[in-house]
Amino acid sequence: MAGVLDGLKFLSQSFRNGATVGAVWPSSRGLCEAMVRPVVGGAGGPLRVLEVGAGVGPVTAELTQRLLPGDHLDVVELNVAFCETLHQRFDGAHPVAPIIHNEDILKFDVGLRYHHIVSGLPLANFPSELSEKIYARFFELLEPGGTLIMFHHILGREVLRMFGPPKDRKRARQLMELEERLAPLVVGSRNVLFNMPPARVLVRRRPNTPEDTAAPVRPKPN
Ligand SMILES: C[S@@+](CC[C@H](N)C(=O)[O-])C[C@H]1O[C@@H](n2cnc3c(N)ncnc32)[C@H](O)[C@@H]1O
Numbered sequence: 001m002a003g004v005l006d007g008l009k010f011l012s013q014s015f016r017n018g019a020t021v022g023a024v025w026p027s028s029r030g031l032c033e034a035m036v037r038p039v040v041g042g043a044g045g046p047l048r049v050l051e052v053g054a055g056v057g058p059v060t061a062e063l064t065q066r067l068l069p070g071d072h073l074d075v076v077e078l079n080v081a082f083c084e085t086l087h088q089r090f091d092g093a094h095p096v097a098p099i100i101h102n103e104d105i106l107k108f109d110v111g112l113r114y115h116h117i118v119s120g121l122p123l124a125n126f127p128s129e130l131s132e133k134i135y136a137r138f139f140e141l142l143e144p145g146g147t148l149i150m151f152h153h154i155l156g157r158e159v160l161r162m163f164g165p166p167k168d169r170k171r172a173r174q175l176m177e178l179e180e181r182l183a184p185l186v187v188g189s190r191n192v193l194f195n196m197p198p199a200r201v202l203v204r205r206r207p208n209t210p211e212d213t214a215a216p217v218r219p220k221p222n
Contacts, residue, residue, distance in 0.1 A: 006056040006085060013081055020078060022122020026058045028195040031151060036062040038149050038188060038203045039116045046070040048112055050141060051098070052105045053077065053120035056085045060098055063118065067096040076101045076108045106137055113143045119150045124157055128174035135178065145208035147187070151199045154191065 007025055014021040027035070036059065041047050047067060054060045054077045063073055075090075075098040077083050083102040090098050101108055105121070117138050123131045138148050161172035188203035 009081065009085060010056050013079055017079060019125050020122070021055070022125045023055075025196055026056055027120065027151070027199070028192070029058070031192045031195040031199050031201070032058045032062045034190050034192050034201045035059050035118055035120075035149055035151060036066050037190075038147055039063065039066055039118065041068070041071075046072065047116065048072045048114045048143075049074070050112075050114040050117045051075045051119075052117065052138075053122075054086060054100075055079075055082055055120060057082075057089050059118060059120060060086065060090060064090060064093045064096050064098060069095045071096050072112070073098040074101060074110065074112070074114075075099065076103055076105050078102070078104055106133060112141075113146075114141055115143055115146045117142055117146070117148050119148065121150075123150075123175060124152065124160060124172060126171075128171050128178065131175050132178055135182065139206055142206040144206055146206050148185075148204045148206070149201065150204075151192075151201045154198045154200050156197070 010021070010026050011024055014024045039047070039049060049063060049067065049071065051060055051063060051073065052075075054075045057075075060073075060075055067073055073096050075086060077086060077100065080102060083100055086098070086100045090100070101110075119138065121134060123134065126134070142148060157172050157176050160168050161176065162169070164172060182204060185204040185207070186202055187205045188201075190201045192199050192201065
């Protein structure tokens with residue numbers, strides 16, 4: 001029952017804040033599992049994980065189960081109503097309780113760098129300059145060698161680029177060009193057909209080199 005109520009809350013927020021929510025229903029269980037599968041520990045001690053754009057928390061639920069005592073989970077969500085739900089669902093969760101931040105990811109900084117970032121942000125809805133800033137911020141927030149795990153709706157960008165109004169076509173084309181520049185960083189992908197609509201999970205790795213490897217996504221100077 002909680003799942004249906006959460007879904008209805010998500011639906012109502014998607015009507016009010018369509019541009020930032022970017023979907024009408026929370027991600028399916030299969031998609032959430034695919035999003036957290038790359039979150040694995042190494043030999044280097046506890047993990048630091050950041051989830052961005054948690055909505056009503058279907059991915060958060062998988063993360064709280066997957067992480068181990070001692071691991072750290074920050075969750076950043078812009079929408080106040082979703083944050084209330086996240087507090088109700090996850091305060092005191094076991095084995096790892098997330099720290100929930102009601103904030104814009106571009107303003108978020110608690111001084112940590114993360115081994116994994118799991119993002120549900122609907123970049124295809126955002127102006128391309130904003131997507132560029134968000135990617136740059138993600139790579140700043142990642143440890144070298146850390147992974148960025150994201151999903152997008154299969155063919156969503158292509159359909160927008162071909163059939164959308166001119167403004168949306170331009171935005172979709174610019175986002176696809178930006179993501180083409182990031183293609184060398186992709187280390188894994190998985191299609192999840194059982195989701196509304198079907199989705200693709202992409203895993204990108206921040207290269208493990210001493211240079212500033214976030215350069216490909218640094219926003220262009222104005
Ligand atoms: C497509 S929903 C994904 C929700 C959830 N992860 C899921 O898979 O069902 C995108 C979420 O990103 C949040 N969001 C959008 N812009 C954001 C920003 N700048 N900072 C933090 N969260 C943001 C929205 O409020 C929304 O909850």
